[in-house]
Amino acid sequence: MEHLDVIVIGMGPGGEVVAGKMLAAGRRVALIERELIGGECGYWACIPTKVLLRGPEARQEAADAPGTTRPDLDWPDLRAHRDRMIRDLDDSAQVEGYREQGARVLRGAARVVGRDPWRVAVGQTEVSADHVVVATGSSAVRPPVDGLEDLGPGLVWTNREATTLTEVPASALVIGGSAVGIELSGFLAGMGTRVSIVQRGPRLLDREDPRLCALVTERFEAAGVEVRTDAQVEKVERRGEGVLATLSDGARVRTDVVVLATGRRPRGDELGLGELGVELDGGALPVDQHCRVAPGLWAVGDVTARSMFTHVAKYQGRVVADNILGTRSRADYTAVPRVVFSFPEIAAVGLTEDQAREQGLDVTTAEVDLTQALARPWTYATDPVGHLGLVADRGQGVLVGAWAFGPLAAEWIHTAALAIRMGLPVAALRDSIPQFPTFNEGYQVALEELQI
Numbered sequence: 001m002e003h004l005d006v007i008v009i010g011m012g013p014g015g016e017v018v019a020g021k022m023l024a025a026g027r028r029v030a031l032i033e034r035e036l037i038g039g040e041c042g043y044w045a046c047i048p049t050k051v052l053l054r055g056p057e058a059r060q061e062a063a064d065a066p067g068t069t070r071p072d073l074d075w076p077d078l079r080a081h082r083d084r085m086i087r088d089l090d091d092s093a094q095v096e097g098y099r100e101q102g103a104r105v106l107r108g109a110a111r112v113v114g115r116d117p118w119r120v121a122v123g124q125t126e127v128s129a130d131h132v133v134v135a136t137g138s139s140a141v142r143p144p145v146d147g148l149e150d151l152g153p154g155l156v157w158t159n160r161e162a163t164t165l166t167e168v169p170a171s172a173l174v175i176g177g178s179a180v181g182i183e184l185s186g187f188l189a190g191m192g193t194r195v196s197i198v199q200r201g202p203r204l205l206d207r208e209d210p211r212l213c214a215l216v217t218e219r220f221e222a223a224g225v226e227v228r229t230d231a232q233v234e235k236v237e238r239r240g241e242g243v244l245a246t247l248s249d250g251a252r253v254r255t256d257v258v259v260l261a262t263g264r265r266p267r268g269d270e271l272g273l274g275e276l277g278v279e280l281d282g283g284a285l286p287v288d289q290h291c292r293v294a295p296g297l298w299a300v301g302d303v304t305a306r307s308m309f310t311h312v313a314k315y316q317g318r319v320v321a322d323n324i325l326g327t328r329s330r331a332d333y334t335a336v337p338r339v340v341f342s343f344p345e346i347a348a349v350g351l352t353e354d355q356a357r358e359q360g361l362d363v364t365t366a367e368v369d370l371t372q373a374l375a376r377p378w379t380y381a382t383d384p385v386g387h388l389g390l391v392a393d394r395g396q397g398v399l400v401g402a403w404a405f406g407p408l409a410a411e412w413i414h415t416a417a418l419a420i421r422m423g424l425p426v427a428a429l430r431d432s433i434p435q436f437p438t439f440n441e442g443y444q445v446a447l448e449e450l451q452i
């Protein structure tokens with residue numbers, strides 16, 4: 001049996017960061033992937049959704065911009081670019097690239113079959129290593145809806161079918177009102193699909209600031225998306241070519257497809273680790289501050305159930321690589337940006353006002369309608385939108401949270417992300433000089449409103 005320095009199980013963004021750093025440091029590495037190198041993110045999540053959203057977004061922007069009219073959508077062209085960006089679901093170039101760097105690449109589902117040292121099996125092949133890094137990601141949760149599993153696969157979409165779609169459906173019922181549900185609803189509605197989105201709780205994006213939730217709901221309704229909150233899909237039945245869904249409030253919705261956006265389940269329990277005495281928390285691998293599960297066993301990304309984002313998976317990958325290479329590095333999850341790529345973009349970072357109050361902070365907040373305060377929204381669009389909210393701790397004189405709604409908010413939220421992460425004093429932020437005219441100038445206006 002070959003003994004290596006490191007075995008990486010799962011080659012999504014988290015696994016890729018660890019693998020790249022280990023190879024660059026000259027370590028002997030085995031990479032194990034059961035589907036495609038690049039992971040969920042590269043083929044069925046972040047990348048295809050952002051490509052698919054871009055066409056309808058640009059169309060909307062052209063309609064809103066001075067001097068342009070709404071262009072036509074070209075679905076075959078958009079689909080072709082999506083296919084290029086997901087490499088036609090072919091990772092042979094990635095496999096070749098890792099082999100050229102000296103990695104042993106194993107195809108198939110890994111199982112951890114022994115410890116001291118850690119031993120991993122893929123089919124008939126077994127390898128051992130000083131360190132095993134689990135980066136196996138997460139799968140879409142299928143909610144317990146009566147009749148759901150009896151519908152054919154073409155009628156029920158998870159993120160996989162939604163991101164690899166070949167035809168745009170005439171109607172869609174999206175279950176779940178958090179980031180994935182909003183992005184998929186935004187894309188489909190932008191392509192002309194009649195969309196209903198069903199959310200169990202009272203608000204879309206219910207973990208974010210209520211103001212942000214209200215803004216996205218308003219925007220969706222203006223775009224013709226039917227938003228059904230405080231409702232659940234109880235039953236689905238086949239009706240002709242489509243589906244008839246019955247909701248908990250008695251409403252019935254006819255739809256061509258049911259789109260599941262009901263959360264993700266970490267895939268830590270498919271590796272046999274429980275049998276080796278490793279404790280799991282419902283599919284998740286609990287990690288310490290170094291992303292360590294047990295001596296020589298590490299985990300990164302969605303499988304850790306810590307903020308399920310690619311940027312977090314990559315960050316944890318850097319932390320693990322540092323630790324394996326001898327630098328004691330700790331993961332600090334302060335100020336992880338949370339973006340929903342709808343149009344306009346929705347972004348948040350740090351604590352919401354409610355969370356800050358629950359933590360006992362002496363809270364002061366500010367909210368600015370950027371169209372009232374700035375020039376940039378009006379140079380950008382004839383009927384612009386833009387909002388920025390800040391949450392600050394009067395005691396420390398620092399920002400602790402922010403939310404943003406407007407064009408390119410995913411970019412300008414990073415001013416707040418950096419300020420919160422670094423604990424920059426509000427007084428110092430007020431003394432910065434933002435470029436005119438930008439959305440980022442909104443911070444100057446909002447910072448002045450804070451009672452600090």
Ligand SMILES: Cc1cc2nc3c(=O)[nH]c(=O)nc-3n(C[C@H](O)[C@H](O)[C@H](O)COP(=O)(O)OP(=O)(O)OC[C@H]3O[C@@H](n4cnc5c(N)ncnc54)[C@H](O)[C@@H]3O)c2cc1C
Nearest residue numbers: 010012013014034039040041045110137301302308309310
């Ligand atoms: C629709 C959608 C859109 C998203 N958009 C964004 C976004 O814009 N930005 C963002 O930051 N996040 C986004 N996310 C979240 C993001 O996709 C995940 O956080 C990210 O993919 C996690 O990376 P990972 O490395 O942990 O796992 P994954 O990307 O899930 O990769 C895990 C890999 O492990 C492999 N694997 C699993 N089990 C085994 C096994 N036993 N043996 C071998 N290999 C195995 C899998 O095949 C897979 O390739 C989105 C998610 C969805 C669903």
